[in-house]
Amino acid sequence: MKWLTNIRSGPERMRAPIRLAIYVRYVRYLLWEFRWPLGVFWSLVLGGGLVLQQCYHHRPLTYVEGCYSVFLLIFLEPYLDFPDEWYLQPLFFLLPIVGLGAVVDSLIRLGYLTFTKKSQLPEWQRMMASLYRNHMIVVGLGKVGFQITQGILALREPVVVIERVGTDSTLLDEIIDLGVPVIRGDGRNAKTLELAGIGHARAVILATSDDLTNLDAGLTAKDLNSEAKIVLRLFDESLAVKIAGAFSLPAISTAQVSATAFIAAATGRKVYQRFQLADKPLHLIDLTICPTGKLVGRTVGDVQADSQVNVVMHHGKAGVNVNPGHEIVFEPGDMLLVIAPIDRLIELESTNQSGQRPEDAASCAAVLPQ
Structure with a gap:
């Protein structure tokens, strides 16, 4: 792991405004994640306040006072006397049950998100990737893709990694621990590349172990960003030559690259x-x-x-x-x-x-x- 010496993780390299933008987006994600419990809770407070204002006859209530009464009633702290109206009596029983249910559900899920590494959440990874500019995208986090990502980090260059769903390895955990955004999905899919910020990327490196996958993803990336430099990893040397000539895409033949290592060792x-x-x-x-x-x-x-x-x-x-x-x-x-x-x-x-x-x-x- 000598490549990792003095490599700073992604968030540490970011300026404070960018980090703030990430957390603002994370708050937006939390609000969306809890939209139903929050919607139920505030519907009870606002709707129940309106009902009490119109139907509670023990004494006159303003709308704000009615909402306040419902809010306290949800937490079993009644502000008003029990109503004589039969149609309001069930409300005084149902409001705490439904309201507390929404609150407890939110607290349990919030606790899970708090004590679980937020960096492991796909939403967090996508939010980080969306803020990258002039970065590199590495498709495929095998051994070759891992080495490429380490080399890019050693050069202090921003990088986003795409890895297919269902692949779990220690390499993936190490890259995430370094603060590199990892988008889970198929690199051949335009949506996946867009989540990795293909529109603002400087280069895309296709490093999977399948030639056709690399070629397909490379052509898709070229369509989405014609200015980005696309580099393909190909095992078939003749195919690499043809691709480089026909599509003007730099193609690195694994056989050709490894040949120099054998020559160096032999000499x-x-x-x-x-x-x-x-x-x-x-x-x-x-x-x-x-x-x-x-x-x-x-x-x-x-x-x-x-x-x-x-x-x-x-x-x-x-x-x-x-x-x-x-x-x-x-x-x-x-x-x-x-x-x-x-x-x-x-x-x-x-x-x-x-x-x-x-x-x-x-x-x-x-x-x-x-």
Whole structure:
């Protein structure tokens, strides 16, 4: 769980006005939830007050006094003498029964809502999501979706998660505990995406384990918000290529992404990544300066100019230097992060390992430090 270090939960990142808006909406939800008990109670008070004003003849009553009498009568504190009118006598028995029933029902349900985590309520999740702007939506909270959500939180970016109903896991509980709104529903459904704030979202990441589900949800999201960036997770590499070309939707092939991890492990590297920049394939690798190689004694600027590579990080005796200066000199054992086309990296590796003995090859394949 190292990704969770220093990650603040959703409400903690919100400004005070936004938090206040959430609680105002929550009060509105409570009023709607208790609309029937409240309606019954106040109907008894207001309607009963009108009946007493018109029909109670022991003494004259104003309408407000009649309502006050009914209010006290509901809580078994009669304000008026028992009426002589036969049609009012049943009222004095029924009002406490019905009124107290409504009050007790409300108190029991309010107690449940108070002692139950409100963050677990679907209504609370929807209220939080409705206040998000320029956020990201992750559809599918499996292991991949969980890692994606953690990474977004680590970048201090707002995120809303969509997970289908009936799926309960510790991952879901952990995400909710972090304050991330979780909308339960089908990500292919337009209503579900709207509850997650698709109209104000900056990006939607479809990370379920089903290619067709991701494609369906991605196209629906694109229809609802043409400005949002839609990213699909696909297992079928050929399908990913076709989708990216036909629909202009970035599609990440699971096979292609995992291939780099296998290559890195097989070559003894910590970092090996392939990506595209301006439609040009580039690779990111780590490189350890061999004591007998031809890179020893050369500077960063010299190597970058001759080999047409970009050294983005240098780790030497002076420590880690991101985007190192051109004047830094390579020494044996220094570790580098290099970006370049694969053919340039092969030439650089060859230059680095030239002159080494076979038994020293392993020492030149060191990986980046933790």
